[in-house]
Amino acid sequence: MRFWKATPGTDRIDVLGLDKSGRRRIAVLASVRLLVVLAVLLGGYFVVPVEGFKADNPTAAWVGLSIVILVFLAVLVLEARIVVAARVPQVRAVAAAVESVMLFICLFALLHLSLSTTDPASFSEPLDRMGALYFSVSTLATVGFGDISPATQLTRAVVTVQMLAGLGVLVLIGKVTFYAARQGMTRNP
DSSP: OOOSOBOTTSSOBOGGGSOHHHHHHHHHHHHHHHHHHHHHHHHHHHHSOOOOOSSSSTHHHHHHHHHHHHHHHHHHHHHHHHHHHOSSHHHHHHHHHHHHHHHHHHHHHHHHHHHHHHOGGGBSSOOOHHHHHHHHHHHHTTOOOSSSOBOSHHHHHHHHHHHHHHHHHHHHHHHHHHHHHHHHHHOOO
16 A cells, blocks of 8 residues: 655655655654664674774874775765665655764764774873764764863874864765755656
8 A cells, every 4th residue: 555646757755745644654664764774883883893003104094084084975975876766855865964974973983993092192081982982973063072182193183184074074965965855856767
């Protein structure tokens, strides 16, 4: 039994054309999917092995930072493609935005954890996984409570890159995902 009506000439679902139960069902399904993706992402963050950088030079950290940025951009492109192909692109765009922000936070948290593992004096206190996640979130949110701070030139540089990237990443995620949703709504099957 279908609880939605496809937009004429496409297989896309017009959320505004749904009745209340149809909108509720789509919202519940999207929420459950989002929670599962976030649980997998956070679960992966807490179990992926993290070692410090083996070299005594900062090149390893910059390579790590480059990998973080490339992985993030690759996932953002993949998310945009998924949004365009989604049956309900508007709803998928919101989920993609949340997932992308969480990925950005987790990737930088892993980088901060690696820096702290390499040199516990990199931050004002040694970071564990929760501490690195907390620091990454407070940096992105521009809250910066002051309880954890970068202590070396290298970590200050990496955190500066995160702060600058964080300013643009929210706009970038919004633009890419919602542009993809508009494309998905106008695209024929």
